[in-house]
Every structure is written in C-alpha cells, then in structure tokens.
Amino acid sequence: MSQNPECVFCKIAAGVIPAAIVHQDATAVAFLDIHPLAPGHLLIVPRDHITSMSDLPAETSAALARLFPRLGEAARVAGGAEGYNILLNNGTVAGQFVEHLHFHVIPRRGDDGLGFRWVSGSYAEGEAERIRAAVTAALKR
Ligand code: AMP
Ligand code: ZN
Numbered sequence: 703m704s705q706n707p708e709c710v711f712c713k714i715a716a717g718v719i720p721a722a723i724v725h726q727d728a729t730a731v732a733f734l735d736i737h738p739l740a741p742g743h744l745l746i747v748p749r750d751h752i753t754s755m756s757d758l759p760a761e762t763s764a765a766l767a768r769l770f771p772r773l774g775e776a777a778r779v780a781g782g783a784e785g786y787n788i789l790l791n792n793g794t795v796a797g798q799f800v801e802h803l804h805f806h807v808i809p810r811r812g813d814d815g816l817g818f819r820w821v822s823g824s825y826a827e828g829e830a831e832r833i834r835a836a837v838t839a840a841l842k843r
Contacts, residue, residue: 706751711802715749725773729765732773735806740814742781744773744807753801755792766805774807781809 705712714721715731722734724744735743746769748762755763770788778786787808791797810816825833 704751705749706802709751709800709802711745711747711800711804712751715747724776725769727765729762730769732769732807739806739816740781740783740809740811742777742783742807742809744777746770746773746805746807747802752803754803755790758803770805770807777807778809781811783809783811785810 705716707713710719713719714723714733715726721731721736723731724734725732728749730746730748732744732746735745746766748758748766750762752758752762774786774788778784787810788805789808790803790805791799792803808816
C-alpha cells in the first residue's frame with residue numbers, strides 16, 4: 703500500500719483530513735465531492751496513491767468498478783436524480799486536477815443543465831480499420 707503524504711485523497715483515505723465518507727473497504731474509499739456538480743456527487747478512490755489508469759492494477763480496477771452499481775444507485779436516490787454519470791478524468795488534458803485517480807459519480811436530472819459539449823465526428827474511408835489495427839496492436843504491448 704503506497705501513500706503520498708502531500709496528496710489530499712491519500713489524506714482522506716488515511717483519515718488525516720475529514721471527508722463525508724459513504725463507503726470504505728480494504729481497497730477503496732468513497733466520499734462526497736466537496737464542490738458537487740449535483741447533490742450526491744461522489745468520488746471513488748483507491749487507497750493506494752495511483753495517479754493514472756496506466757498504473758492501475760487490474761485487481762484494483764475491478765475492486766473500484768464493483769462498487770459502481772451500489773454507489774451509483776445510492777447517489778442517484780440520495781440526490782433525487784433520474785440517472786447518473788460515472789466518469790474519470792485521466793490526465794491534465796482530460797480535466798484531471800487531483801493527481802490521485804478518482805471516479806466521479808454524478809447524479810443527473812433532466813433539468814440540471816449539465817452536459818458534454820462533445821462534437822462527434824466520423825471516420826474517413828479506411829480510417830476506422832487503421833485505428834482498429836492500432837488499438838489491437840497497442841493491446842499486445
Ligand atoms: P478532477 O478534476 O477530476 O481532478 O476532480 C477533482 C475533484 O476533487 C473536484 O470535483 C473537487 O471538487 C474534488 N475535491 C478536491 N478536494 C476535495 C476534498 N478535500 N474533498 C472532497 N472532494 C474534493
Ligand atoms: Zn494520493
């Protein structure tokens with residue numbers, strides 16, 4: 703188990719600073735986001751100080767993901783919401799600010815005004831096959 707004494711989420715996991723914890727087990731801690739996008743917005747973090755998905759062991763990933771259904775539903779009910787997003791900002795370019803990996807659970811309502819302004823594109827002729835091959839090659843590394 704590795705911690706970073708400077709890291710805010712390591713401090714929360716260790717009980718050094720307070721948080722509104724809703725679940726904890728040997729691998730993971732879940733607590734309310736201090737600046738919620740919606741009531742019930744949760745963060746799920748590994749106890750280990752892991753910055754990136756690139757460094758996340760499959761077993762830890764599984765231990766975090768197995769919490770999604772129960773915590774997602776609990777956040778939805780507590781937040782009086784109709785659905786929820788589970789997302790992870792991996793890397794600064796993707797919006798990661800705290801350098802301790804964390805999944806956001808964000809309860810959603812039809813009138814919440816949240817949303818992604820993603821403009822979807824399309825593949826040019828042959829490009830999807832080139833990208834598919836690149837992904838499968840990367841999987842073999
Ligand atoms: P991200 O941009 O994905 O790194 O999100 C970091 C999240 O951590 C933000 O939504 C913050 O509001 C939240 N956060 C930062 N410090 C704390 C804290 N001490 N307790 C709870 N949530 C926090
Ligand atoms: Zn940490």
